[in-house]
Amino acid sequence: MSQYIGRFAPSPSGRLHFGSLVAALGSYAVAKINDGKILLRIEDLDFFRCKKEYTRIILKELEEFGFYFDGEPYIQSEHTDVYYKVAKKLVTEGKAFYCNCTRSYLKTNTCQCLQKGLKEDSEDNLALRFIIPKVHQDFFEDEIYGQMSFPVPQESLTLIRRDKVISYNLACVVDDINQGITQVVRGSDLIDITTTQMCLYKALDADYISYLHLPLAMADETYKLSKQNHSPAVLDQGTPSEMLIKALNFLNQDIDGLSSEMSPKTILDKALERFEIKRIPVGKKVIA
Template sequence: MTVDDSSAKLSLAFAQQPNDVSLTRYSGRFAPSPTGPLHFGSLITAVASYCDARAQDGRWVVRIEDTDIPRISPGSEEHILRSIDAFQFEPDAEIIFQKDRLDIYEQVIEQLHAQDLVYACQCTRKMLGSNHIYQGTCRELKLPLIDQAIRIKIDDQTICFNDRLQGQHCSNLLHDLGDFVLKRRDGIINYQLAVVVDDFLQGMTHVVRGADLLDNTERQIWLGQKLNYPRLEYMHLPLAMNDQGQKLSKQNMAQALDLKQAPQLLQQALQALHQAPVDLDMPHIMLKQAIAQWSVDQIPHCMELPQIYQ
């Protein structure tokens, strides 16, 4: 496939999005990974992304980021979908699943390869050892792309962005990380590639997510630049912590949301975000009140929430 053919398919995919995407000043999303059921930290992100979009008369969509198919936890995708219903969020588009879009990501890799921006890498974790900065070992070897990891070439350039909560954040990816992987040797599409492509194809303008993903942002900005995608606005939320001082996560066995307690949990999530109180009611009524009172200035400007939530 030529780069023109690939670009044409991607342009067609973008054209098939809702007609108002290109006209919307604000388009946001909630994009959980189904490696476990949603927990309270996930709810904080969902609430913040939803209220921030709606407070600016913006669009809000849900995307299931499930390219890492072996790590999908049985029942997790169903729990995510039931959670969206239980908390009465109202997405503006059909929910998409990244595992259904693998051919699109492959087309983007072909596009980048045609521009000599990616290469095959045969290095294993054992070969790389403990060095987390890739030294470009395979960059000039011209290996075939089949059955190898695919890395993108990084230049000596400092990438900076101004996060709405965390302030200015900068990284020179060449010095801090090196050429990073877009597709693993086992064929799994890397998160960095899938999220950048889908944010573009879904017409996203703003990203609201947890501060644990802050260090991914320069990689995504870099990749977006190489694909000539518009730059997004970012807001990285402080993380909810457990009583052990660990972020709430599936890896740390965070408790799944009890969907029978949706109004109470929604109230707690807004409290965690330091928003004005809302009356306990049906979730959609609570969300309307929260949107009317939404203030980013009230969200703690830190990496971790000062109060522990379980």
């Protein structure tokens, strides 16, 4: 059996919020209890939203929480050539095509660019889109939820936007393959894109991996805790030790005997001794 390799992959569009901490804790703990590796990836390809200063802050805050990752952080923006190479390979194999449709056009119309046969050098502002295969797998096994089914709704998927931003789906799948990730542990807000990403795995001749989707930390019944919703920074709400215990409690773990007077490392070490996946709440949304 191959070694377990997991990852935590924050986007530096702001400081860590409570939902980020839950994802970091969940991915870290599951890797550790499987005697595996846990990698840190900074997903900073959206240069409109991501800032290098937030990368530095996130690295510092993760250290304050006592998380120690295997190897150096992988910074996506330092490896854009990897994603362009894969994208061009998909075009060469007839699995992707260039597109000049705008987002607003695609909201009400079907893209016809595949039939046009646009070339890369015909315009400066072409997007690149992946062709969803007619036959693909619409289900997967989640370690918490069991078998989940999500039909892939679109006929094609953006790989590189017209503004040259490399898409999350392309970079995520390419990195998970290249880094040998064996299981993705992430928030349930991303559960419905799993089958779409599996189409890319197949197109790249890679084996499917396993998934574990954590409950989504919600501010209330409507809004998830996220940077886009201007959620407060987690370390503005309490000390690292206090917020670690809160995150463990959110994941329904045994926090008996844990105290905010303990160091974050001590709390993590004690929590890992009794962390149980089966205790994680089976619910896509939980109010924090």
